[in-house]
Amino acid sequence: MPIVDPRTGAPLTSSESQSSQGESIDPSRYIVDVDMSNFQQMVLEGSLEIPVVLDCWAPWCEPCKNLMPILEKLAMEYAGAFVLAKLNIEDNQQIAAQLGIRSVPDVKLIMQGQLYDQFQGALPERQIREWLAKYLEAPAEASASPEEQAEAALAAGDAATAKAIYQELIQAYPDYPDYQIGLASALVGEGQGDQAREILDNLPPEHRDGAKARGVRARIEFGEEAPGREELAALEGRDDSEARFKRALRQVADGDYENGLEGLLALLRQDRGYGDDIARKTLLRVFDALGADHPLTVAYRRKLFALLY
Template identity: 75%
Template sequence: MPIVDPRTGAPLNTPEGSTQTSAASADPANYIVDIDMSNFQQVVLEGSVQTPVLLDCWAPWCEPCKNLMPVLEKLAHEYAGAFILAKLNIEEHQEIAAQLGIRSVPDVKLIMQGQLYDQFQGALPEKQIREWLAQYIEAPQDAPASPEEQAEAALAAGDAATAQAIYRQLVQENPEHYDYQVDLASATLAGGNAEDARSVLDNLPPEHRDAPKARGVRARIDFGDEAPSAEELASLEGRDDSEARYKRALRQVADGHYEAGLDALLALMKADRAYGDDAARLTLLRVFDALGADHPLTVAYRRKLFALLY
């Protein structure tokens, strides 16, 4: 049975001469299988009719492959036979790799019912792989949280130190996955160390340093720098002029009270659009950048801003 890409209908040629035996069993020893010419037919083609197969195409010289493989092996054990992890060393088995059209690694293909259902290239984060896999295979009910989810839970609980430790480990294991470094900067900022957070961002490659996620963390750092101190805030007590209202809004945003800060900026914009050369509107846009385009507050307050403008 050929592997067919359902999106194009084109068959993927498979190696000839491989054995025609039954699919791999769900015995724990067979969750992870090294693929060669002798078992490709059995494990990948026939085996995928009964059990989905995750075909991990890798090479010994590929550093991202070395980062990805332990994650896939961990998931294979967690899923306990719900899928088979088939590992193909493209250096040792170039004929198979050529017939599968492998051009770069890591290349991970999900084979089900003898067909290519989906695939991804590169060493994706564990959380993203879990989400991708869950589209096709039901995750175990007792599956542990991914490191990313553990870090997010720690931040939500106010434990920035634990989140930093998790992200440092992820950065060490995945040095070319720069989003982890941005996450580390964010957790470092949450822990109260703005300068270290800024240093992490400054050391990113330019294309990642200027990406929306990193810009958002930098915006939060800048809000902390710009917001009035406790002493200055106390000196504004009783004042309701535009400057006082703006500075109080900045402090709210810097302290993470985003909704209150956004409301205050919208109110100031409505009352005194000219203040600070349109400072309220421009600061609203910076808050949206800090939160991210998909954040519920960004979505809601963009609508409010649009309604106010038009």
């Protein structure tokens, strides 16, 4: 299937197509604004050559603002497997009426001049990937994406590298909240909890209160609550409930989640009444910090359930 240039509708040459796979990708190759002047050419005629994902949005639509950066990111990642055409329905009400748009965001897949599929609302990125995968070949994964590199750096304790990557991603996609949350997470890793909290506080409400942001907030709080090195040294040799709890809290704050979770579970097993059931409550907070799908959350939820019931 030939790759077309969405600016002109003309097929890319072989050299142009190959260069689009390099590090520096021109977004205008794969992302285009459409209106009455180019809708026929870009969407209807263009879809005869390459699938078109039509994103119908409006300036007043908050979910649209959350969805668009995800679609733009995927358009760049797919690098020519589809063109993302963005239609502002406020400025193009005639087209919106012809398309039967009743609410936004409304995303349509146009292939061979026909509507193949559509969805309404701001779906999570995972579901959009699944939706695209039904019709389009997924991009080759020759190397890890910048986001994956940042996550790997954080997992390895290299917060500085993760911060640098997220800062570059935010420059390219300033309206994508997950990158803001990623930067906040990296700042926590550098011990800059106040700056991380400020970033989280400025997120749109649906992201500020979402699971990812809550997880980063929990890490900030763990860092503030955990004993410092001097206090930790003073606990050396003690094996009472207070010492066990504080050591586990320090491990969690340092990102040593597995040992921290194991310590909290052991404390819960030995002295559930300590601190008004604080070991169990802290376990739940760690699950929140890690996220529901994290392998440690899944494993230790099971252990906690087995212990309690």
